[in-house]
Amino acid sequence: MWADTADGRRASRLSGHRAARREQIIKAAALAIETHGSDAGTAQIAELAGVARPHVYRHFSSKEELETEVARYAAGELKDRVRPTLRKTGPALEIIRGPVSESVDWAAENPNLYRFITQRTETRDLRRTRLGRTHFLSEIVDAANEYMQASDIPADPPDGILAGLMGMVDASIIWWLDHQDEPREQMVDRLTRQIHLILVTTLTDLGLEVPDELRLP
Numbered sequence: 001m002w003a004d005t006a007d008g009r010r011a012s013r014l015s016g017h018r019a020a021r022r023e024q025i026i027k028a029a030a031l032a033i034e035t036h037g038s039d040a041g042t043a044q045i046a047e048l049a050g051v052a053r054p055h056v057y058r059h060f061s062s063k064e065e066l067e068t069e070v071a072r073y074a075a076g077e078l079k080d081r082v083r084p085t086l087r088k089t090g091p092a093l094e095i096i097r098g099p100v101s102e103s104v105d106w107a108a109e110n111p112n113l114y115r116f117i118t119q120r121t122e123t124r125d126l127r128r129t130r131l132g133r134t135h136f137l138s139e140i141v142d143a144a145n146e147y148m149q150a151s152d153i154p155a156d157p158p159d160g161i162l163a164g165l166m167g168m169v170d171a172s173i174i175w176w177l178d179h180q181d182e183p184r185e186q187m188v189d190r191l192t193r194q195i196h197l198i199l200v201t202t203l204t205d206l207g208l209e210v211p212d213e214l215r216l217p
Contacts, residue, residue, distance in 0.1 A: 022059040022069075025049045029070045034112045038119065071120050074113045081106045096199075097192040100169070104188055107173045114177070118170040161202055165195060 028049035032040035046053040060066040085098030107114040169191065176187050 018059060021051070025051065025056060025059060026066070026069045026073050029066055030073055030113060033070065033116050034110055037112050038116045067120070071117050074110070074117050077110075078103065078106050078114075078117075093192055093196055096195050097188065100192050100195065101188050103169065104173055104176070104184065104191075107177060108184075111177050115174060118174060161198070165198060168194065168198075 025045065029040070029045045031048050032044045036044055042056050043053055046056050049056065057063065057066070060069070082099040082102045085102055088095065088098055172187065172191050172194075176182070176184075182190075
């Protein structure tokens with residue numbers, strides 16, 4: 001019994017060490033991508049992680065798995081940045097503008113990571129990661145429901161709506177990162193109004209009356 005317990009504790013410590021090292025490599029890979037671009041190499045990741053180069057993929061089944069975990073990590077960082085804005089109340093445009101503004105700021109601070117998330121191959125798992133990154137769009141719709149009197153509004157918008165909004169947000173932010181052809185505030189305001197228009201159109205298509213509070217001034 002004592003041996004079994006000791007073996008269990010040892011296995012638990014090893015498991016915890018592996019998990020910590022895995023997380024360390026994921027964060028190092030994210031930093032390498034942000035610093036060197038999406039083609040950051042294993043040597044750069046290993047240096048930032050403080051491990052020998054052959055050890056990088058010892059904790060992952062493949063490069064694809066590491067990249068998937070980096071995308072998930074970056075998506076989580078962005079969501080953590082956006083989430084506090086979803087607690088705010090006020091006019092519909094302000095509810096939408098909060099997460100849009102924070103997304104733009106995060107992308108400006110982490111341009112290569114933002115590009116990395118949006119340019120990942122559309123495998124099923126990565127698509128879920130990207131949709132998770134823009135889950136705040138669902139929450140915006142839920143917030144808009146507070147303005148509605150009807151009780152049969154779907155809890156979640158159709159996936160096609162989220163995918164379209166996601167593509168529009170991505171394309172707009174990346175274009176702005178690459179070209180800087182309009183002031184930040186102007187771009188955020190434009191994107192906010194575009195999202196608002198799509199959401200209002202969606203509610204209309206569902207046969208629901210759009211109250212004055214949700215209409216553009």
